[in-house]
Amino acid sequence: MTVIANDTPPSAGGPAAPPQPPSTPPPVPERTVLDDAREQLADAAAVLGLPGDVHAMLAEPRREVSVSIPLRRDDGTIEVLRGYRVQHNYSRGPGKGGVRFDARVDLDEVRALAMWMTWKCALLDVPYGGAKGGVRLDPRRYSTGELERITRRYTSEIAPLIGPHQDIPAPDIGTDEQTMAWMMDTYSVGQGHTVLGVVTGKPIAIGGSLGRAASTSRGVVAIAVEALRHLDIEPTSATAAVQGFGKVGRGAARLLAEQGVRVIAVSDMYGAIFNIGGLDLPALEAHVDATGSVVGFPEALEIDGTDVLLAEVDLLVPAAVEGVINADNACFVRARLIVEGANGPLTADADRILAERGVVVVPDILANAGGVVVSYFEWVQANQAYWWTEDEVNERLVDRMTRAWRDVLDYAAERQLSLRLAATCMAVERVYRAHEVRGLYP
Ligand code: GLU
Numbered sequence: 001m002t003v004i005a006n007d008t009p010p011s012a013g014g015p016a017a018p019p020q021p022p023s024t025p026p027p028v029p030e031r032t033v034l035d036d037a038r039e040q041l042a043d044a045a046a047v048l049g050l051p052g053d054v055h056a057m058l059a060e061p062r063r064e065v066s067v068s069i070p071l072r073r074d075d076g077t078i079e080v081l082r083g084y085r086v087q088h089n090y091s092r093g094p095g096k097g098g099v100r101f102d103a104r105v106d107l108d109e110v111r112a113l114a115m116w117m118t119w120k121c122a123l124l125d126v127p128y129g130g131a132k133g134g135v136r137l138d139p140r141r142y143s144t145g146e147l148e149r150i151t152r153r154y155t156s157e158i159a160p161l162i163g164p165h166q167d168i169p170a171p172d173i174g175t176d177e178q179t180m181a182w183m184m185d186t187y188s189v190g191q192g193h194t195v196l197g198v199v200t201g202k203p204i205a206i207g208g209s210l211g212r213a214a215s216t217s218r219g220v221v222a223i224a225v226e227a228l229r230h231l232d233i234e235p236t237s238a239t240a241a242v243q244g245f246g247k248v249g250r251g252a253a254r255l256l257a258e259q260g261v262r263v264i265a266v267s268d269m270y271g272a273i274f275n276i277g278g279l280d281l282p283a284l285e286a287h288v289d290a291t292g293s294v295v296g297f298p299e300a301l302e303i304d305g306t307d308v309l310l311a312e313v314d315l316l317v318p319a320a321v322e323g324v325i326n327a328d329n330a331c332f333v334r335a336r337l338i339v340e341g342a343n344g345p346l347t348a349d350a351d352r353i354l355a356e357r358g359v360v361v362v363p364d365i366l367a368n369a370g371g372v373v374v375s376y377f378e379w380v381q382a383n384q385a386y387w388w389t390e391d392e393v394n395e396r397l398v399d400r401m402t403r404a405w406r407d408v409l410d411y412a413a414e415r416q417l418s419l420r421l422a423a424t425c426m427a428v429e430r431v432y433r434a435h436e437v438r439g440l441y442p
Contacts, residue, residue: 033322036348037112044424047417054432058118061111062129063087067157069135071150074143081150083135085158087167088114091434094165095131096121096372098172098201099154099179101147104321105134112322113172116343117372119427120365124404126376129431131167133158139174151179155186162187164197170375171201173246173321177213181206196382200375209378211393212371216341217251218394219370222401224252224315224339225259227362230409231337233314236260239278241311241335243267244320245294248341248368250285252317257281261315266294267308269320273300274311310334318345325350333359340364355418363420365427366408373400 038059045055069081084107087095097117100110110132118130135154139147161167171180180199184206188194202208211218225235238261242253245268253263262278270293273279280299287297295302309316309325312334318324319341325333327349338354339362340346346354346361354361374397381387388396412422 031347032108032112033344034108034112034115036344037115039348040420040424041115041428043421044428047415047421047425048429048432050428050432054435057435058089058115058428058431061086061088061114062090063161064107064111065158065161066107067154069150069153069157071146071153073146081135081137083133083154083157084110085133085161085167085169086110086114086131087161088130088132089118089431090129090167091431091438092122092129093127094129094163095167096126096128096170096375097130097132098170098371099133099135099175099183100172101135101137101139101150101174101179102321103136103138105136109322110134113343116365118431119424120369120372122427122430123365123408123423124369124373124400125430126372128168128372128376131169132172133169134172147179148182151175151182152186155183156190159187159190162198164195164379168197168375168379169199170371171247176247177201177203177208180208197379200378201371202378207378207382209374209381209393210388210390211397212374212378213247214251214255215374215393215397216248216368216371217255218397219373219401220248220252220317220319220339220341220367221255221259222370222398223362223367223405224256224261224317224337226402226405227337227339227360228261228315231314231360233336238262238314239264239312240315240317241265241308241313242341243308243316243318243324243345244342245288246320249317249319250288252319252341253279254281254285256315256317264313265303265308265311267305268294269305271295272303272305272308273297274303274307275300315339317341320345323347325354327353330354331357333357335359338362339367341368343368351418351420361418361420362405363423366404366419366423369404370397370401373397 064086067083069083071079113132114130121128180202183199187198196207240261240263242249265274273294310332316335316338322344324345326347330350330353337360343364408423
């Protein structure tokens with residue numbers, strides 16, 4: 001029997017024709033967020049003179065799982081969703097990182113986010129490694145009951161990998177304290193007893209920490225205030241734009257306004273608004289609670305969503321998703337300072353362009369670390385069964401954030417590095433030290 005390869009036409013006989021090159025070159029694969037994360041690691045490895053084998057190890061996740069999530073929809077049909085949990089590194093402690101419900105989730109994104117969690121935890125010196133999870137779905141398309149079933153099935157699929165000493169999930173885009181309550185309950189049912197420490201970002205009623213909900217925003221603003229002063233800009237005479245009005249952006253806008261910063265432009269996934277005199281944040285929040293969007297807020301002009309990133313302001317806080325500032329728009333950004341509320345909002349290309357233009361960028365692993373810092377406080381409080389006041393939580397958070405800011409600033413100044421490279425070097429060095437002292441098993 002003759003086997004004919006699928007792409008070979010049946011020959012009429014005679015010598016085989018040499019293989020022909022394809023008429024068009026294969027498309028260049030699009031650069032992913034994981035490429036950018038690996039480039040940041042490579043830059044840090046070069047500065048640190050990291051041994052090649054250690055660099056190779058840190059470029060790869062330690063463990064990853066991809067799970068199928070069959071969902072019985074409210075109408076009785078079955079839909080199959082895809083979820084992931086990636087544990088990048090646990091040299092410094094259990095894996096730590098959020099779970100994202102978003103239509104853009106894929107394995108490479110989760111890998112990048114898990115790597116950034118390793119650096120974030122090391123930089124803020126919380127005793128964890130890095131992990132991340134995600135389910136590919138648009139949560140707006142599902143009822144509360146469906147989201148509960150998705151969460152419980154996802155949790156039971158990743159249950160062998162998580163636990164208070166293994167890997168501790170938390171909220172991220174598209175998930176919240178209710179999601180964490182379902183995860184904690186599902187995991188606890190499997191264990192036969194309540195395990196409070198398996199997730200953080202829980203509701204207060206089941207061991208959550210006061211101050212956790214606003215912690216990422218509070219950390220962003222603490223850093224933004226320090227960074228503005230570093231640039232000789234008094235917060236009370238500064239202007240700001242905030243891209244994204246979800247958990248991080250909304251709190252950041254409110255807390256910036258409370259610090260006297262004039263927040264003149266904000267956006268969400270539906271559109272953007274602008275008021276040169278400064279947006280009335282309490283009124284805007286009431287409008288968002290009533291309508292679900294910043295769009296239609298009466299005391300502002302409507303502008304194009306992407307224009308928020310290009311607003312003429314002192315401070316820009318991108319607080320939504322990855323890659324929003326990239327090679328296409330970085331040269332039009334007019335802010336003097338960018339504080340990354342989101343994870344990975346600048347591509348590596350954008351980073352280079354903005355550095356050449358003298359724009360100061362405070363990287364995500366420092367700027368938005370407030371969430372995981374208070375996750376750590378939640379875990380500490382739960383372990384001690386002793387609860388702090390909200391003021392204590394907030395004070396300790398701001399103290400840690402400002403100390404980390406000063407350390408990164410000093411490290412960057414001493415070595416003439418960008419803040420991102422300095423922060424990544426500090427984090428990678430700490431992970432490397434932990435790895436080195438533990439040694440390689442076996
Ligand atoms: N999802 C948040 C982040 O990206 C918090 C993670 C956590 O608290 O574990 O930092």
